Structure formats: structure tokens, C-alpha cells
Amino acid sequence: MNSPNYHLEELAIARDPRAPRHIVPTNVPEGGRVLDIGCGAGQTLIALDRGSQSTAVGIDVDVAALLLGQTLTDEVRFACARAEALPFSHDSFDFVIARLALPYADISRAVTEIERVLRGEGMCWLVLHPVSHAVRQLLWHLRRLELKGAIYQLYVIANGVGLHLFGRQFRFPLRRNRIESFQTSRGIHRALRGAGLVDVMIRRGRFFVVMARKPSPGSAVTTRARSSEANPVMARGAERTTVGGADPS
Numbered sequence: 001m002n003s004p005n006y007h008l009e010e011l012a013i014a015r016d017p018r019a020p021r022h023i024v025p026t027n028v029p030e031g032g033r034v035l036d037i038g039c040g041a042g043q044t045l046i047a048l049d050r051g052s053q054s055t056a057v058g059i060d061v062d063v064a065a066l067l068l069g070q071t072l073t074d075e076v077r078f079a080c081a082r083a084e085a086l087p088f089s090h091d092s093f094d095f096v097i098a099r100l101a102l103p104y105a106d107i108s109r110a111v112t113e114i115e116r117v118l119r120g121e122g123m124c125w126l127v128l129h130p131v132s133h134a135v136r137q138l139l140w141h142l143r144r145l146e147l148k149g150a151i152y153q154l155y156v157i158a159n160g161v162g163l164h165l166f167g168r169q170f171r172f173p174l175r176r177n178r179i180e181s182f183q184t185s186r187g188i189h190r191a192l193r194g195a196g197l198v199d200v201m202i203r204r205g206r207f208f209v210v211m212a213r214k215p216s217p218g219s220a221v222t223t224r225a226r227s228s229e230a231n232p233v234m235a236r237g238a239e240r241t242t243v244g245g246a247d248p249s
């Protein structure tokens with residue numbers, strides 16, 4: 001659980017394009033229906049230039065953050081829900097954001113839910129944790145001789161390796177309600193393709209940003225995506241990787 005200060009600081013960062021840690025999606029369709037998974041107090045949605053006709057919905061497991069969000073804006077609808085079980089109908093959103101939330105979720109279940117709630121041609125925009133994040137956290141705990149924190153980070157690293165190699169994650173054995181991992185390009189690409197999303201674009205720079213599209217039902221791309229799952233060579237070839245820099249209706 002993050003403190004209210006965390007969410008307010010992130011709101012200030014989201015509103016300041018010159019802030020070093022500023023990262024918000026720039027291609028949100030004007031007037032579209034936008035869902036932010038793990039929205040905290042809605043900081044990203046509040047800072048986004050969405051156009052006056054758009055509908056913004058934020059979900060999070062942290063009730064305190066959602067209540068804080070309600071004091072900050074009346075232009076976002078907040079709901080308490082998990083990424084792995086979104087309380088929305090199929091094809092409800094044009095754009096789904098998950099900024100630094102999927103590292104704390106069961107990724108394959110969460111991306112299956114993202115694909116389900118996106119309409120055909122809708123896009124998702126994710127910010128993930130690279131392995132360097134987990135290693136930094138591990139060293140931080142080790143320097144302070146914090147054994148519990150270090151053990152937890154070793155779990156996060158093992159989980160990231162499992163996601164990379166086998167597409168599998170496991171819950172923290174000492175606290176079964178927790179699941180966390182780092183992500184790799186290969187791991188997230190496989191999870192998104194497995195959920196039926198296409199045109200996966202990965203940008204690894206200061207931030208690990210991933211975008212993907214839900215094909216229209218019956219489109220040639222849908223058929224191609226499905227058949228490529230049975231053919232790992234085609235699936236790899238389809239990757240476009242750039243290295244660089246509440247119910248809405």
C-alpha cells in the first residue's frame with residue numbers, strides 16, 4: 001500500500017512534463033473510454049489531456065488511495081477491484097493504462113482481462129519493472145541488513161525469471177495474498193500475444209513501456225495472431241521491439 005504522499009507526488013510528476021520521472025501515455029484517443037488499472041488516486045488520469053467528452057475509470061485494490069482520488073477530481077470514476085478480475089463488460093474501453101501496477105499482479109490473468117475489456121482496435125499502454133528495479137531493491141535491503149525485505153526481493157527475482165522462462169508466476173509463499181515480479185520483453189510479449197493482443201511495441205529506455213492492440217473481431221490480424229501462437233517462429237517475427245530512449249457506459 002502506498003502513502004497518500006506517494007500518490008500526490010506522482011500527481012505532481014504526471015502534471016510536469018519536465019520532471020525526470022514523468023511518463024504518461026501520449027496517444028489516448030480523444031473522447032474515448034479510458035481505464036487505468038492500479039490507478040492509485042487517479043494521478044495519471046487526472047494529468048492526462050483526454051478531451052472533454054472522454055470517460056475515465058480508475059480501479060485499484062487500495063481503498064484509501066481511491067478515497068483520496070475522489071477528493072482530487074470528480075472527472076474520474078473510481079472502483080475498488082483487482083487487475084485479475086475487472087468488473088466491466090467485454091469491449092468496454094478504447095484505451096487501458098496500467099502504469100507500474102502489473103508488476104504487483106498475476107500478469108497472464110491481468111492481460112487476459114485487459115484484452116477482454118478492450119474494444120476491437122483498442123490499445124493498452126503498460127509501464128513495467130525491469131530486472132534492474134528488483135536488483136536495486138535487493139541491494140537496498142541487503143545494505144540495511146533487512147533480511148525479510150531481501151528474502152522478498154529474491155522471491156520477486158525468482159518470479160521474474162519464471163515469467164521470462166516459462167510464462168509462470170507464483171505467490172509469495174510466506175504471504176499468499178502477494179504476487180510480484182520483474183518483467184522482461186520476452187515474458188510480456190508472450191503474455192500479451194497469449195491473451196490475443198497484437199502489434200506489441202516495447203520501448204526500453206529510462207522506462208520499460210509496452211503497447212499492444214486488440215484486433216477487431218474476425219480481422220485478418222486476429223486470425224494471423226491466433227495461428228501464430230501455434231507457430232513460435234511467426235510469433236517472434238511479429239514482434240516490433242524498439243530499443244531506446246466502474247462500468248463506463
Ligand SMILES: C[S@@+](CC[C@H](N)C(=O)[O-])C[C@H]1O[C@@H](n2cnc3c(N)ncnc32)[C@H](O)[C@@H]1O
Pocket residue numbers: 001002010037038039040043044059060061062065081082083084098099100101104105106
Ligand atoms: C506503484 S503504484 C502505481 C500507481 C499509479 N498507477 C502511478 O503510476 O502512480 C501501484 C498501484 O497498483 C495497485 N495494485 C497493486 N496490485 C494490484 C492489483 N492486483 N490490482 C489492481 N491494483 C493493484 C496498488 O494499490 C498501487 O496503487
